[in-house]
Amino acid sequence: MENSKAFIIFVSIALFVYASWNFYIFRRITVAAAVPGWYGWALNIILLLLILSFPLTEILSGRLGIIQGILPYIGGFWLGIMVYGLLFAVAIDILRLSDAIFHWFPDFLTADKVKSGRIMLGLVGSFILILLAAGYFISLNPKVREVKIKLNNLPAGIEGYKIAMFSDVHIGALVRECRVADIVNKVNNTEPDLILIPGDLFDENPKHLIEYVQPLKKLNAPDGIYAVTGNHEFYIGVQASRELMADAGIKLLRDETLVIENKLNLIGLDDITGSQQFRQFRKPVTELMIDADANLPTVLMHHTPVRIDEAAEAGIDLMVSGHTHGGQLFPGGHVAYLFYKVFPGLKKFGDMYFYLSTGAGTWGPPVRIGAPPEIVVFVLETQNGTENKGS
Numbered sequence: 251m252e253n254s255k256a257f258i259i260f261v262s263i264a265l266f267v268y269a270s271w272n273f274y275i276f277r278r279i280t281v282a283a284a285v286p287g288w289y290g291w292a293l294n295i296i297l298l299l300l301i302l303s304f305p306l307t308e309i310l311s312g313r314l315g316i317i318q319g320i321l322p323y324i325g326g327f328w329l330g331i332m333v334y335g336l337l338f339a340v341a342i343d344i345l346r347l348s349d350a351i352f353h354w355f356p357d358f359l360t361a362d363k364v365k366s367g368r369i370m371l372g373l374v375g376s377f378i379l380i381l382l383a384a385g386y387f388i389s390l391n392p393k394v395r396e397v398k399i400k401l402n403n404l405p406a407g408i409e410g411y412k413i414a415m416f417s418d419v420h421i422g423a424l425v426r427e428c429r430v431a432d433i434v435n436k437v438n439n440t441e442p443d444l445i446l447i448p449g450d451l452f453d454e455n456p457k458h459l460i461e462y463v464q465p466l467k468k469l470n471a472p473d474g475i476y477a478v479t480g481n482h483e484f485y486i487g488v489q490a491s492r493e494l495m496a497d498a499g500i501k502l503l504r505d506e507t508l509v510i511e512n513k514l515n516l517i518g519l520d521d522i523t524g525s526q527q528f529r530q531f532r533k534p535v536t537e538l539m540i541d542a543d544a545n546l547p548t549v550l551m552h553h554t555p556v557r558i559d560e561a562a563e564a565g566i567d568l569m570v571s572g573h574t575h576g577g578q579l580f581p582g583g584h585v586a587y588l589f590y591k592v593f594p595g596l597k598k599f600g601d602m603y604f605y606l607s608t609g610a611g612t613w614g615p616p617v618r619i620g621a622p623p624e625i626v627v628f629v630l631e632t633q634n635g636t637e638n639k640g641s
Contacts, residue, residue, distance in 0.1 A: 265305075271332060272301045278339040282371040284364045300328045304614075307423065322423035323616065330382045330615035333579050338374045385579070385617035390429070392416070392610045392623035394436055397596055399603050401547040401567050404632050405512055413549065413628040414442035414471070417572025418609030420482065421462050422453030425611045431465035433610050433625065440627045444473040444510070447500065448572050449480025449521055449553025453613065456490040466498035473510050475500045480553040480573065481523040503551070505533040507541040514549055514630075515542035517566070521553040535564040547630070555590045555606050562602040568628065569604045576608035576621030583621055594621070 276297050285293050304325030349355040359366050404411075414437045421430055437445060452459060469475050477500050483491040492502045503518025510516060517538050524530040535550070535557070542548050547567040555571040562569075576594040577583030587593055590606075597604045605628070608621045 268305070271336060275332060275335045275339060276301065278335075278343075279371065282367040284367060300324065300331075303328055326424055326612075326614060326616045327382060327386075330385070330579065330617045331378055333582075333615070334378045334381065335374075338378070342370065342374075381619060382615070382617050385615075385619040388622055389612050389616055389618040390432075392433060392436065392625050394440060394625045394627060396627045396629060397605065398629045398631055399568060399596075400632060401630055402632070403545065403547050403567070404630055405546065408513055409631050411444075411513065411630040412440060412442045413444045413446060413630070414440050415446040415448065415570055415605075415607065415626045415628065416610040416624075417448045417553070417570075417607045418450040418480070418575055418613070419447075419611040420450055420453035420613045421459055421611070424616045425453070426462045427465055429611070430462060431468075434465045434468050436625050438468065438470050440625075442471045442627065443513075444516075445469055445471040445475040446516075446549070446551055446570060447475070447477035448551040448570050448607070449478050450482045450572065450609075450613075451477060451480070451500075452486060452491055452494070453482055455486055456494040459494065463494060463498055466500065469499065473513065476508070476516060476518060476551070477502050478518040478551045478553055479504065479521045479524065481521050484521065484523045484528060505538065507538045509541075509543050509546070512546075514547045517542070517548060517550040519550065519552040519557070522556055523554070535561050535566065539564050539566075555592050555604075558592070558599055558602075558604055562599040562604075566602050569602060570607065570626075571604070572607045572609050574606065574608075575613065575618075578608075578612060578618055578621050579615060580620030 279297060280290070280293060283290075283293060303321060307322045307325040310321070349360075416433060416437060419425055419430065419433065452463075477495055479488055479491070479502070488502075488504075495502050503516070504520050506518055508516045508518075517535070519533075519535070519538075520530065522532075525532040539548070548565065550561050550566045550569045552561070552569065552571050554573045558569065574583070574586040574590060574594070577586050583593065592604070592606055594606045594608045597606070605626065607626055608618075608624050610623050610625055612618060612623075
């Protein structure tokens with residue numbers, strides 16, 4: 251009952267924010283366009299359809315039929331337009347307010363306000379569309395980033411051990427089998443010894459994803475492929491997600507410790523969504539370390555970049571997370587930093603290395619601006635220092 255109430259409250263707040271946000275953008279577009287008569291009504295109808303496209307995509311997920319390939323893209327790109335439309339609209343309104351106070355606009359801008367509004371709308375709209383188009387093509391090409399890490403207790407004979415990691419694929423209406431196949435091929439080409447997937451592999455009800463996940467079966471690593479839950483696995487069903495992963499040869503770790511003999515320990519934590527929204531018990535990292543081999547380095551996966559200090563104090567050597575997408579759309583990365591106090595990339599917390607990935611897929615807008623998608627390959631070594639190399 252409490253979970254249902256929390257869900258209803260969350261959805262209500264989300265709908266209120268979405269409606270308010272869109273009302274503001276709707277008003278700014280229609281006022282700036284100043285289109286009379288039937289043309290004005292046509293513009294209103296088009297804008298309303300665009301506003302409804304994303305909620306309809308979520309409501310009709312898996313039941314879209316012939317429009318399955320169209321509506322999610324319309325809704326996704328509209329979210330991108332919302333983000334930058336709000337930023338530009340607020341900035342323009344601030345400038346207009348300052349002009350109302352200080353009268354600093356030149357005469358050619360104020361002489362014909364209707365014409366100036368239409369020109370500004372055209373310029374801003376064109377810029378946003380070009381920006382989103384560029385971001386779409388960036389999102390289609392995740393880069394492989396190699397990160398070399400020194401581990402003092404690395405066993406002899408396995409220096410150069412490769413751990414490939416990719417997060418936040420969000421397989422669904424916008425990330426289908428061709429995108430998944432590209433990620434799989436890039437991961438396999440790195441010839442990893444171990445593959446890690448720290449959450450949000452799926453984005454929709456798993457029963458709608460059977461065709462899309464087939465390329466995952468081609469992932470290949472001699473020491474296995476392991477994943478943890480992300481918030482989206484909780485939203486769509488953890489058990490169904492586990493079964494879909496198992497069918498693809500991926501083992502889901504839920505507050506579990508695994509010892510890869512003579513190589514390393516691997517700990518997989520359930521996402522914090524489980525304890526915060528689904529009232530599940532949160533197992534302490536120190537308790538999970540009891541089952542680890544003290545003579546081996548320990549790698550920990552946790553989807554959301556929290557519990558970092560807890561992991562460092564427990565003696566974890568390397569922790570990997572995702573979830574934030576690096577903000578996905580600039581300046582979203584700075585907003586994410588306000589919540590999690592960490593930017594994407596490699597960091598050091600005490601003696602523990604921590605890596606926050608920007609992820610390999612997208613959620614919402616099928617676009618990445620200022621936060622390119624990535625596949626990370628950790629190369630374990632005993633030499634001094636660390637270095638990053640993108641490819």
